Amino acid sequence: MKTKQNTLYVGSLAKGLRLLRAFDESHREMSLSELAARTGLDKSATQRLANTLHVEGMLDKDPGTRRFRPSHAWLEMAYAYYWSDPLVGQAMPKLINLSQELGETVNLAELSGDHIIYVSRLPCKRTYFAATVIGRRLPALSTSAGRAMLATFPEDEWRAAVDHWPIKPFTPSTTLDRDAIRASVEAAVHDGYAISKGQMILNEMAVATPILGPDGRACAAVQCSVSGHTWDRDRIAAEILPKLQDTANAISPSFLSHRGA
Amino acid sequence: MKTKQNTLYVGSLAKGLRLLRAFDESHREMSLSELAARTGLDKSATQRLANTLHVEGMLDKDPGTRRFRPSHAWLEMAYAYYWSDPLVGQAMPKLINLSQELGETVNLAELSGDHIIYVSRLPCKRTYFAATVIGRRLPALSTSAGRAMLATFPEDEWRAAVDHWPIKPFTPSTTLDRDAIRASVEAAVHDGYAISKGQMILNEMAVATPILGPDGRACAAVQCSVSGHTWDRDRIAAEILPKLQDTANAISPSFLSHRGA
DNA sequence: GCTTTAAGTATTATATAATGATACCTAATG
DNA sequence: CATTAGGTATCATTATATAATACTTAAAGC
Structure with missing residues (x-):
């Protein structure tokens, strides 16, 4: 992962935003592995970031399907x-x-x-x-x-x-x-x-x-x-x-x- | 900063979200120091996170006033x-x-x-x-x-x-x-x-x-x-x-x- | 109904990448 | 012109994110 070499650039934040931007009209809800595949992040990173976004209320998670989707916070x-x-x-x-x-x-x-x-x-x-x-x-x-x-x-x-x-x-x-x-x-x-x-x-x-x-x-x-x-x-x-x-x-x-x- | 003690929780991402959520009807655009004050993050953290959000297109920055505001990405x-x-x-x-x-x-x-x-x-x-x-x-x-x-x-x-x-x-x-x-x-x-x-x-x-x-x-x-x-x-x-x-x-x-x- | 496979979850040692203190620069303010 | 606040840049330190791996659960195949 070639992060931009700048001490004023926080890679983890940028990666989290990658997850958010992965959702669009044809990706309305995604599983962990779909998110990983789509963002190009590895399984662990996706897990950590998605979990953080979930805890922070930016992603809803269906308890049954375990799929993520945009939360009301997006509105x-x-x-x-x-x-x-x-x-x-x-x-x-x-x-x-x-x-x-x-x-x-x-x-x-x-x-x-x-x-x-x-x-x-x-x-x-x-x-x-x-x-x-x-x-x-x-x-x-x-x-x-x-x-x-x-x-x-x-x-x-x-x-x-x-x-x-x-x-x-x-x-x-x-x-x-x-x-x-x-x-x-x-x-x-x-x-x-x-x-x-x-x-x-x-x-x-x-x-x-x-x-x-x-x-x-x-x-x-x-x-x-x-x-x-x-x-x-x-x-x-x-x-x-x-x-x-x-x-x-x-x-x-x-x-x-x-x-x- | 007492981050939640969980290896599945990425503090930097959460802090970045804090910045985003700092904007509302009565905080329509903010300078670096206003952001720092409002989020409770120190000057350096605010600088790095805000810069990242700016580079990633989540915050617009007025070149004159150097104030940040939500970008079109929010829509x-x-x-x-x-x-x-x-x-x-x-x-x-x-x-x-x-x-x-x-x-x-x-x-x-x-x-x-x-x-x-x-x-x-x-x-x-x-x-x-x-x-x-x-x-x-x-x-x-x-x-x-x-x-x-x-x-x-x-x-x-x-x-x-x-x-x-x-x-x-x-x-x-x-x-x-x-x-x-x-x-x-x-x-x-x-x-x-x-x-x-x-x-x-x-x-x-x-x-x-x-x-x-x-x-x-x-x-x-x-x-x-x-x-x-x-x-x-x-x-x-x-x-x-x-x-x-x-x-x-x-x-x-x-x-x-x-x-x- | 049992086996296989895939997907989600949890743990850990490691070093990278975030940190925050500090110093520098710039432009307002009196 | 001096002062100060706000913005920007740098850097040594280690805390924090990382990615590999192991564990668990659920679905698919026979």
Whole structure:
């Protein structure tokens, strides 16, 4: 185990975090050996760390199956996050209003490296479970929110992003062609908003408008998801966009601390 | 530092978790020395652990102020939690329907020791920020959801809970009298639902119906919050309750694994 | 129903990796 | 400009995490 050679780096803590991060949508609960296999830690280490996490209330353990799973503490962490993010408090009441006015699903997304992360979701229609859950990370280039945010960056910066940020297919209609994505961001630069179709879910359409920080760079985006069966670009631009933009503008914070590198 | 004398307990990991848990609604970002003071760890330990958490992406660090705060990873943990909790997937579409039908705020709460924790929230009206955020823990006895769940337990068990579980005042009208709480749970045993008023927010009313596990014990509750200015008990019972109960019944799972101790 | 195998649990000697004291640096404050 | 608090870096010491191994339990195969 080549731990980072730094006396300010506590390997045991890092390994414990490895265990926590081993859980995701396709690893919902794990046995000791599954955890060991997935994290690459040996049996003993996994045992010790998992036990510690269990004792400390971070992992629940089914007494019957002896399998571990995330505890309620994981939700409490989201709670603490929300209070620490100045944008959420600003945005929440306005997002609620918006979703009520539109009667459609409204999301708040932030940029997290080259991905976006859904920070708040207000689902109004039945959808896939994944579309209702906060904390989901998606490649920024494949989302209307990501493109709308990128479009507020200096041109060389967003062009570099379009060239290099990751993409991966989610549906048969996910755009994998960077030229097409570039065109989409160009449009967003011009229009001040982005519309996408079928990127994450077949026939789902999304509109997003950036929330601008004091420097003019987007720090987040308000996004609205609708069904492609009942909506088209024109109707979205006419009926959804104005309210979406008002909301995003109303949220844009005066002072906003920058997230550390 | 008296660490628990067990070779299966990794102290460094536990201390790292202490740092994470130091953040809450009134500690949204902290400097190194604040963290040290709050966790009771010495300066060096705090430095090493916080640095590790930063390197591992669990804490953001403002380059200017050098203050730490929860990172987006905290939301990703909530994401993983949601997938691991079988109830949420079951409940989500039904909760969305309910909130749309009622036009009022709908919550899903689970029991977490002697507290309830809000697992899902679908706010429809402007409220206090705290009322819109998932992961919030509240004393079970002070909430309609907690009382509705308790009422499904064997009598000796819920009576013991009423006598011993913690209570604390949130508003001037929070019920601190255990006799009054006992009467409320008794009513819930009889009615199959609980209504409370002004427990957490002045003049806010809440109704809750239990979601029953296969053993007849509630594992969660569906709850609806409304304004006490426009609603009273009778109207809630007449207009909200039926749909609330249908929803809770529809969610009740066939197989539900029990959360580990 | 017995054997085999896999998974979880417990113990221990060993040395690595965490520790905390201290010294250094930086930037506020008076 | 002096003072001080807070953040950062270094290092000798040994406590603490480690990984091998043995033990226990439960499931799978015959």
